[in-house]
Amino acid sequence: MSETRDYDVIVIGAGAVGENVADRAVQGGMKTAIVEAELVGGECSYWACMPSKTLLRSGALLRAAQRVGGTRQAVTGPLDVAAVLKRRDDMTSNWNDDGQVEWLNGAGIDLVRGWGVITAPREVTVTAEDGTVTVLRAKHAVAVATGSAALMPDIPGLRESEPWSSREATSVQRVPVSLAILGGGVVATEMATAYAGFGTEVHLIARSGLLGGQEPFAGEKVTESLKKLGATLHLDVQPERVERTDEDGFRIHLDDGTVVEADEFLVATGRLPRTSGLGLDAFGLEDGAWLDVDDSMRVLGADGEPVDGGWLYGVGDVNHRALLTHQGKYQARAAGDAIAARAHGRDVSLAPWGAFVATADHQAVPQVTFTDPEVASVGLTAERAQKAGYRIRVVDYEIGSVSGAHVVADGYEGTARMVVDEDRKVVLGVTFVGQDVGELLHSATVAVVGEVPLERLWHAVPSYPTVSEVWLRLLETYGRPEE
Numbered sequence: 001m002s003e004t005r006d007y008d009v010i011v012i013g014a015g016a017v018g019e020n021v022a023d024r025a026v027q028g029g030m031k032t033a034i035v036e037a038e039l040v041g042g043e044c045s046y047w048a049c050m051p052s053k054t055l056l057r058s059g060a061l062l063r064a065a066q067r068v069g070g071t072r073q074a075v076t077g078p079l080d081v082a083a084v085l086k087r088r089d090d091m092t093s094n095w096n097d098d099g100q101v102e103w104l105n106g107a108g109i110d111l112v113r114g115w116g117v118i119t120a121p122r123e124v125t126v127t128a129e130d131g132t133v134t135v136l137r138a139k140h141a142v143a144v145a146t147g148s149a150a151l152m153p154d155i156p157g158l159r160e161s162e163p164w165s166s167r168e169a170t171s172v173q174r175v176p177v178s179l180a181i182l183g184g185g186v187v188a189t190e191m192a193t194a195y196a197g198f199g200t201e202v203h204l205i206a207r208s209g210l211l212g213g214q215e216p217f218a219g220e221k222v223t224e225s226l227k228k229l230g231a232t233l234h235l236d237v238q239p240e241r242v243e244r245t246d247e248d249g250f251r252i253h254l255d256d257g258t259v260v261e262a263d264e265f266l267v268a269t270g271r272l273p274r275t276s277g278l279g280l281d282a283f284g285l286e287d288g289a290w291l292d293v294d295d296s297m298r299v300l301g302a303d304g305e306p307v308d309g310g311w312l313y314g315v316g317d318v319n320h321r322a323l324l325t326h327q328g329k330y331q332a333r334a335a336g337d338a339i340a341a342r343a344h345g346r347d348v349s350l351a352p353w354g355a356f357v358a359t360a361d362h363q364a365v366p367q368v369t370f371t372d373p374e375v376a377s378v379g380l381t382a383e384r385a386q387k388a389g390y391r392i393r394v395v396d397y398e399i400g401s402v403s404g405a406h407v408v409a410d411g412y413e414g415t416a417r418m419v420v421d422e423d424r425k426v427v428l429g430v431t432f433v434g435q436d437v438g439e440l441l442h443s444a445t446v447a448v449v450g451e452v453p454l455e456r457l458w459h460a461v462p463s464y465p466t467v468s469e470v471w472l473r474l475l476e477t478y479g480r481p482e483e
């Protein structure tokens with residue numbers, strides 16, 4: 001026997017993204033249910049952003065204190081790793097989602113716990129852990145916000161050796177003496193920074209340089225800093241095979257002949273979409289593939305048209321546009337509002353920068369990588385801008401030469417890059433690398449999204465003495481455009 005319930009909108013996946021789709025739909029007058037198989041709050045709250053940033057924060061502060069005369073003398077002890085883990089446990093509410101469920105209740109969203117599968121157009125069948133089956137029918141839309149999972153590459157012996165994914169690395173209860181990490185991306189570099197700060201012997205194994213896709217100096221500076229933190233870097237190599245040691249550790253054979261041994265092995269080689277077994281193949285979509293969507297997040301079929309008349313949405317990691325919480329939540333606001341507007345028969349324009357579209361996904365995505373130094377970037381790198389056909393000029397400035405940076409840290413080291421569209425005299429992209437630059441990023445995002453002309457940016461005066469004065473230095477280095 002199964003119960004059937006009717007809604008306007010059903011959201012599958014109660015991560016940060018699904019929660020926001022549901023919230024906007026409810027605010028648009030839609031009766032909405034959200035389906036969740038694990039914890040309400042999803043990856044970000046329990047195994048990604050929040051625990052990882054908490055694991056990084058204490059080490060970052062300790063090092064920041066050691067860079068300032070006066071506190072350097074006062075703060076002399078090592079990190080209290082147990083206290084760091086305790087703070088992380090508090091941040092994840094000990095992997096209990098009561099608080100988030102309370103938020104759903106307050107927002108007027110019905111929670112249905114269990115595994116959701118799309119069993120017919122606008123119909124989701126949910127099987128709870130105890131076997132209870134509930135059939136949910138939506139009058140208007142089903143939004144898939146099922147996120148992504150860690151990708152395990154095909155390396156002989158890797159899967160059988162049961163390495164860590166980001167889930168184990170962020171929820172660790174006993175820090176290992178040694179840790180090997182595979183990957184040169186965001187998860188790998190952040191976790192290498194966190195664990196090196198804990199005193200773990202870290203081996204980072206990457207098939208190329210670090211933080212590919214960012215401006216080259218970002219990866220170079222993070223490489224230097226990881227070495228300073230005591231990590232051993234194995235760059236431009238691949239594991240050939242992996243085996244367990246008699247001591248229950250890992251032995252990783254690299255293709256340059258090096259053998260790395262470590263107590264734990266974190267694989268951080270990207271993500272896979274959580275779309276397998278969701279029932280999407282019945283609508284002509286490939287099972288287990290990323291979802292292709294339009295700017296209002298309607299899932300598109302192979303013909304480039306919204307699937308089955310347009311009731312199916314794909315929001316957040318699952319559409320592979322930008323695997324970031326803030327960008328997924330931005331998509332969610334657009335999708336939730338578009339769903340409600342369409343349900344009310346209102347026109348939903350897909351024109352750029354409107355209320356129902358996630359235009360910024362295309363070339364104005366901000367991201368902070370919380371390594372030490374932090375890497376904060378938005379928009380296009382010089383390489384991407386050139387590939388996109390822009391006529392550009394690149395302006396670099398050493399952040400350490402800014403007075404505000406001298407105050408923040410003795411011998412502050414960092415670099416800023418501004419990529420300018422020479423035809424329109426607007427900023428296409430900005431990258432800051434340095435201590436605490438994450439908090440500087442939103443100024444760049446406003447400049448890029450607002451397409452603020454450089455001549456007007458000269459009138460946006462950064463306060464003295466803050467690190468933000470790097471904006472003035474970038475503009476001065478570029479030269480004042482003539483009227």
Ligand SMILES: Cc1cc2nc3c(=O)[nH]c(=O)nc-3n(C[C@H](O)[C@H](O)[C@H](O)COP(=O)(O)OP(=O)(O)OC[C@H]3O[C@@H](n4cnc5c(N)ncnc54)[C@H](O)[C@@H]3O)c2cc1C
Nearest residue numbers: 013015017037042043048049116146147316317323324325
């Ligand atoms: C280690 C790490 C650190 C990160 N740090 C940052 C950061 O600092 N900043 C940032 O912006 N991004 C960060 N990210 C990326 C961020 O975590 C993701 O972009 C974000 O979690 C995506 O949200 P989502 O709601 O799309 O998916 P998820 O958070 O994965 O939520 C999807 C939910 O759907 C549920 N689900 C899946 N299938 C079903 C089904 N069939 N039925 C019912 N429920 C289902 C899952 O249980 C899950 O709760 C990090 C990622 C990792 C791995």
Ligand SMILES: NC(=O)c1ccc[n+]([C@@H]2O[C@H](COP(=O)([O-])OP(=O)(O)OC[C@H]3O[C@@H](n4cnc5c(N)ncnc54)[C@H](O)[C@@H]3O)[C@@H](O)[C@H]2O)c1
Nearest residue numbers: 153183184185186187188207268269270271323368369370
């Ligand atoms: N601070 C943040 O914003 C933050 C933090 C962590 C994760 N994230 C998000 O989570 C997503 C996943 O992070 P990630 O670090 O796993 O992915 P990533 O795409 O950033 O990096 C993957 C790395 O693995 C390497 N790789 C891929 N396949 C490989 C293979 N077969 N063998 C060896 N190396 C291989 C790549 O060269 C790359 O260096 C990212 O897209 C990121 O946006 C964001």
